[in-house]
Amino acid sequence: MAHIELSDVNVGFGPDTNRTEVLSNVSLKVEENEFIAVIGFSGSGKSTLVSVLSGLLRPDTGAALLRNKEITKPGPHLGIVFQNYSLLPWLTVYGNIELAVKQAFPKYTSKERSEHIAHYIEMVKLTPARDKRPSELSGGMRQRVSLARTLSMQPDVLIMDEPLSALDALTRADLQDEIIRIWNEDKRTVIMITNDVDEAVLMADKIVPLTTGPNATLADPFIVDLERPRDRTSLNTNPHFKKLRNEIIHYMTHINAEAKKLRVNASIEMPDIQPIDFSAA
Numbered sequence: 001m002a003h004i005e006l007s008d009v010n011v012g013f014g015p016d017t018n019r020t021e022v023l024s025n026v027s028l029k030v031e032e033n034e035f036i037a038v039i040g041f042s043g044s045g046k047s048t049l050v051s052v053l054s055g056l057l058r059p060d061t062g063a064a065l066l067r068n069k070e071i072t073k074p075g076p077h078l079g080i081v082f083q084n085y086s087l088l089p090w091l092t093v094y095g096n097i098e099l100a101v102k103q104a105f106p107k108y109t110s111k112e113r114s115e116h117i118a119h120y121i122e123m124v125k126l127t128p129a130r131d132k133r134p135s136e137l138s139g140g141m142r143q144r145v146s147l148a149r150t151l152s153m154q155p156d157v158l159i160m161d162e163p164l165s166a167l168d169a170l171t172r173a174d175l176q177d178e179i180i181r182i183w184n185e186d187k188r189t190v191i192m193i194t195n196d197v198d199e200a201v202l203m204a205d206k207i208v209p210l211t212t213g214p215n216a217t218l219a220d221p222f223i224v225d226l227e228r229p230r231d232r233t234s235l236n237t238n239p240h241f242k243k244l245r246n247e248i249i250h251y252m253t254h255i256n257a258e259a260k261k262l263r264v265n266a267s268i269e270m271p272d273i274q275p276i277d278f279s280a281a
């Protein structure tokens with residue numbers, strides 16, 4: 001039994017007369033503690049996929065399943081980290097995490113709760129900043145808070161929607177390493193959406209391409225059989241890394257070119273109208 005699964009999922013938006021099928025026949029099986037990266041182009045349906053996986057959106061047909069049970073609504077079992085941190089600006093680092101912990105573990109005593117919060121603040125190395133508000137933190141620090149908040153709920157599955165896309169390259173690299181360290185320490189099933197092939201190869205066990213929309217679907221996965229821990233500096237000269245990276249880039253370029261061809265070839269029906277010759281009047 002897969003830990004989390006999508007079975008023949010279809011999602012579309014709009015009325016029948018003007019409908020866009022965003023996801024078509026999407027199937028995915030993720031095993032317990034596996035780290036999956038889904039890569040796709042902008043607008044292909046990555047956020048829609050996250051909404052289905054996290055229970056924010058019910059598919060039109062097909063199902064999302066957690067341990068074989070249909071996901072019908074969001075909850076602390078399905079932890080999401082968004083690109084834009086979504087922290088409450090009036091609460092401190094501690095306060096933002098406390099809110100989540102109170103929701104996930106309402107029976108904790110105040111001592112248990114404060115120890116639990118301190119543990120996750122320490123996990124993301126923010127203990128010195130625990131009393132700071134989001135406006136006093138850098139983008140990378142805010143994303144650490146967001147990660148700690150989600151992990152503090154001890155979700156079955158951690159779903160990350162382009163968690164590092166808003167960060168500069170150096171902070172992004174730093175947080176990639178941190179996420180891997182945390183995943184090693186606090187093993188859980190991870191589905192990370194990204195548009196960065198290098199990031200996916202560095203971090204994931206499997207990379208699943210999302211084809212371009214409309215009617216986007218998940219293609220066959222690329223297996224990342226590079227030994228862990230993976231060191232970003234030595235990977236750059238690792239022939240296996242380079243081959244895999246090139247295969248994925250080649251595949252993504254190919255599906256993008258095919259989608260462009262389809263768009264160019266799509267015939268546009270023109271209205272049947274006759275121009276008026278004003279000069280003849």
Ligand SMILES: Nc1ncnc2c1ncn2[C@@H]1O[C@H](COP(=O)(O)OP(=O)(O)OP(=O)(O)O)[C@@H](O)[C@H]1O
Binds near residue numbers: 014022046047
């Ligand atoms: N609620 C909605 N109503 C109508 N159309 C929607 C809705 N949500 C998404 N779409 C459409 O579905 C398509 C996929 O959107 P989605 O946000 O899932 O893509 P994405 O890959 O996450 O894009 P990006 O990387 O740019 O954020 C887009 O064409 C979008 O306009």
